């Protein structure tokens with residue numbers, strides 16, 4: 259059994275409004291989004307572009323609905339820009355999250371990333387870092403890890419489609435090159451399956467270093483289409499490659515089992531970006547909440 263005082267359930271606003279493609283769900287307001295999260299039974303959220311930037315206003319709106327902030331995405335450019343630029347932006351982001359009570363900071367390297375490029379095939383053109391870039395990334399992430407620790411927070415690295423840290427080998431390399439007490443791992447079921455990795459193997463290997471979990475499922479027929487038609491990451495999302503856990507090809511039972519046996523503590527964040535015009539966000543949030551209850555008891 260998971261300890262429900264140690265494992266919390268959140269959901270990402272990206273199913274209501276997609277910050278990478280603001281035309282998806284532009285009609286959905288911040289208030290509707292967080293009200294529906296609460297209505298579906300979630301007590302946590304990550305942060306979207308429509309969220310108020312003022313922490314007092316944001317806190318009040320979230321408190322009214324019994325929701326807290328689990329974390330928020332940070333784009334690092336350690337391989338392509340001077341470290342100071344990433345550092346300055348990271349400190350602002352860290353301080354915002356600290357005020358909101360978050361304990362982990364989601365970081366993904368965006369140097370050379372193709373994840374935001376509408377027409378670049380995600381399986382053909384992903385970046386591959388040079389040794390020099392790996393070194394910059396590893397040392398930079400350790401510095402960000404130290405900055406996070408100043409506030410008793412942790413950097414959790416987000417492996418991601420279309421970036422230099424996507425595959426098993428790349429995750430292994432990053433984990434080997436960084437200090438385990440400074441750089442932790444985010445486990446995103448959807449990205450690993452999309453990429454063709456084995457989520458169970460990765461989870462077993464790094465479970466002690468995993469401090470944040472993104473739960474999303476994959477529609478197998480859409481994944482095939484992405485490969486056959488050489489679609490980009492954003493086109494894949496629009497087509498519906500991602501869905502909520504339990505609605506696709508991933509077997510979550512062994513994953514929950516490994517997390518449970520290893521006494522995982524932290525957030526499970528349902529993060530299933532798809533077109534809200536095709537997949538009603540409240541309906542899918544309820545579906546996800548029900549599935550998690552069934553499989554974990556949480």
Ligand SMILES: O=C1C[C@@H](O)[C@H](O)[C@@H](O)C1=O
Pocket residue numbers: 272278331373416446449472529531
């Ligand atoms: O954590 C995430 C943040 C999103 O912006 C991203 O594109 C999504 O797929 C994801 O996993």
Ligand SMILES: [Co+2]
Pocket residue numbers: 416446472529
């Ligand atoms: Co994610």
